[in-house]
Amino acid sequence: MKELTDSQVVEMLRQVSKAVIANVDVLTDADLATGDGDHGIGMRRGFEAALEVLVPGLSVQDAFKKTGMAIMSKTGGAAGAVFGTFFRGGASAFADAQTLDAARFANFLALSAQAVSKRGGVEEGAKTMVDAVMPAARAVGAEASDDLLAVFTAAERGALEGVEASKPMIATTGKARSLGERSIGHPDPGAISVSIILGAMKSYAASL
Amino acid sequence: MKELTDSQVVEMLRQVSKAVIANVDVLTDADLATGDGDHGIGMRRGFEAALEVLVPGLSVQDAFKKTGMAIMSKTGGAAGAVFGTFFRGGASAFADAQTLDAARFANFLALSAQAVSKRGGVEEGAKTMVDAVMPAARAVGAEASDDLLAVFTAAERGALEGVEASKPMIATTGKARSLGERSIGHPDPGAISVSIILGAMKSYAASL
Amino acid sequence: MAKVPKKILNDPRNVVTEMLDGLALANDGRVERLDGKDILIRTDLPDSKVTLLIGGGSGHEPIFHGFVGQNMGDAAACGQVFAAPSPDTIMDAAMAAHRGKGILFLYGNYAGDNMNFDIAAELLEEEEGIDVRTVRVNDDVAAAPPERADDRRGIAGDIYAIKVAGGAAEECDTLDEVERIARKAVGNLRSMGVAVAAGSIPETGKLTFELADDEIEIGMGAHGEAGIAKQKIASADDVADQIMEKILDDMPLGKGDEIALMINNLGATTMMEMLIVNRRVRQILADRGTIVHRTDVGTFLTVQEMAGFSITVMKLDDELKHYLDLPARSVGLSNM
């Protein structure tokens, strides 16, 4: 399909939230390996809050914005700031739009990538979720298709490549920073979250 | 033999001290079962201090007295008070005596038993070292012999019977008190110490 | 008693002396060690005052030696880990701290402490002619029923007793008066604890008792003495309810009664747990209309690395409030 209606977007973001919540243990274990072990429960808190605000009747832009605001106000920690920013930062791509289409989504991801990189003060290579968002945004940009399933598939693939790429990195920010060389070999938990979020969008599109 | 010279008494009390010190782990484990686990190290501290004051040239009375004072000042806890009292409390039995003989030793044990019972505010049956000292004193009194080996053997036997007898008792004093029924089955650590002390006297006499 | 507890120490046989050195230094000059003995004493003792001597076994830091200072103990006689101090130590401390107006001995009610302090008291009276009085703290309601209250152990209530008696010894002129006030404080104290995991003695390296992975012991004493019941681990509210029921059975509190409330860390428990317990305790007290004049949540009487906590309630009147609230500064307790 080529576009999602506003109510489909709300439903998609609900599916995204549920996917993150279902993966709490995966994220806990990933954060135990490189950080303090709270990424899973933090994301659960944030996306549970998102589920409460994702109600029928929201515009596309508001659906993303409110998701971001819920996450930012309930998650806490680094993840609250960066994932809140991820959903809010690119929401202007949907300003006045009745639907989500490939072009607007590409624009959303590009804007979001910029916003999180700015908020976190990091570029790619610092072993953060930015390492998943950036390649996802690039993959979507490169996917010259207007089919949403193809676009989401590319986004998830980009994110998963980012997760892989984060493994050999030495963290230079966040709680993993002082692990130094010991962070090598472990993927970044936030990057995994990005791949779960984009993967859930793909699954939703595939289910239509 | 029928008597010990003052220098033999000093040597005997040195052997007693070493026997207690050698049994630190036995006493630790016994006190772990019914109390706080420090009886072994406390007795070691006290008898190490005794070894420092047990030097040639002491009179019989002073040998017992100084042993008691060293224990009282270095052991601490319940044991410091009662074992210090044990050695000091009956020392007057040797007043002006050049030697230790069966009669004086019987008198010593009887006075000591009284003294510790008074100091601790307990009679037999409270699951304390008094339950070993009292039967030891009685056994010595009953042993109508002037042979010191026979007397010490009786003393140890009395103490060991007291250790056995302490097992089914419910402690009514000391750290074991609140164990209540749970103290049943375990011997009293202080009673074990009494049997070690008297047993070492027997071994010393046997070695002569 | 499998795993030896992992601690950062030097020679385990020297823990008490080394710790006392560190403790004296931690008092910023207000307290010193007496001649290398196991005694801490105030450096700012007035020339004339009623003396408050406290003490007991070590290993329960910050009590007792952490509570020496103005409006608290004038000196502390310290024993080895979990062992009462010897009569010598007690006498030396008493002689050094005495300022001509007699001495109150204030300590927890344990056979070992009672005997050693009594021996010292007898000698001080007979040989030195010093007037010595003894008040034993027996706040642990789990240790014996009310009719045998004299058999009860002293646990964290010690701290409030020291604070009140210390204030009284600073301000009151006679040993009689200080004894009376200390006795009133002790009579108004009730405590009970719960243990989640055992502590150990550095020199033996052995845990003093064992609890299964899902077990706690309600009413356990400060050395691992058995409590009222071993039971499956329960919620914070449930444990608080159990402890408070027992305390309030023993000393009913009603509308308008004022208390001081202490939640004491036995060693390794998180402050998070204690604060959650405090919340429940306050609900229970609010239901009765009981007023909490003052709360102390923290680490006051420990049992090495034992996990668990105790709850202490002291019923107050104006006199007790006055002495309890006097300023203090020490490693164990500071009041504004």
Next chain:
Amino acid sequence: MAKVPKKILNDPRNVVTEMLDGLALANDGRVERLDGKDILIRTDLPDSKVTLLIGGGSGHEPIFHGFVGQNMGDAAACGQVFAAPSPDTIMDAAMAAHRGKGILFLYGNYAGDNMNFDIAAELLEEEEGIDVRTVRVNDDVAAAPPERADDRRGIAGDIYAIKVAGGAAEECDTLDEVERIARKAVGNLRSMGVAVAAGSIPETGKLTFELADDEIEIGMGAHGEAGIAKQKIASADDVADQIMEKILDDMPLGKGDEIALMINNLGATTMMEMLIVNRRVRQILADRGTIVHRTDVGTFLTVQEMAGFSITVMKLDDELKHYLDLPARSVGLSNM
């Protein structure tokens, strides 16, 4: 990460709210929770003052929320366990505590805290026109070399920074002045820790890292972030030497320099160990002729039931001494 830590809690998902209720109550009326939010605020805030807002993740009790009060934080914005508070919480706390003279944000230097406090600061400035300044505590010398000091984490030095900034915010008239003094305090702070065993997050029930039975980690951070070296367990003197060498390399102290010294319990460590460490630290400082103006040995910044401790040194001048020594009374810290 085998055994789930044994704790006395209610629903682990509610630990922060329940704890904040308990904490507010433990302050005897001087502090309250703001409208059921994860915010503690003074009840005795003057009408006009520079505001000091502190905060950070929970689970480190008594910091941060235990240090709200006169001459300390005016309010604390509290996050979930080991998670920075959200911008909403920070803004709500800031708005409620603001008294017209601007706000200093003072917190530990972590990516999560930095981002959330920055977002709040931007919104407060843009939308409310409030002057907000930020000072981040970065005292952990183990976290990065001196040339990257901005990358260092904030650990127990937070407490001295809060105490100094809190005093300044009480007495000084301008935000500029309070910021200057807070910045000086932070510049003079150095800390380093050692972990002996891990803590856990109640909601996951999992230990945040693993150490072998005979292993310790020198320089470990307040959430189990890796330190300088995992090594075999060593003596107290040896560990103190290692930590002090690193601190003194970073901030040389010599004859006549005056400092405040804190030995902080990361959770489950005995005070005995910390006092023995204090003894050694004082030997090291005495050898240099450095004067210890004030010592704090106790539990100030924990990592749940982590075992281990940290050493903090703050170099003092008359100004810092003045603000550090102002009276305070709170769950986290009381000064006479």
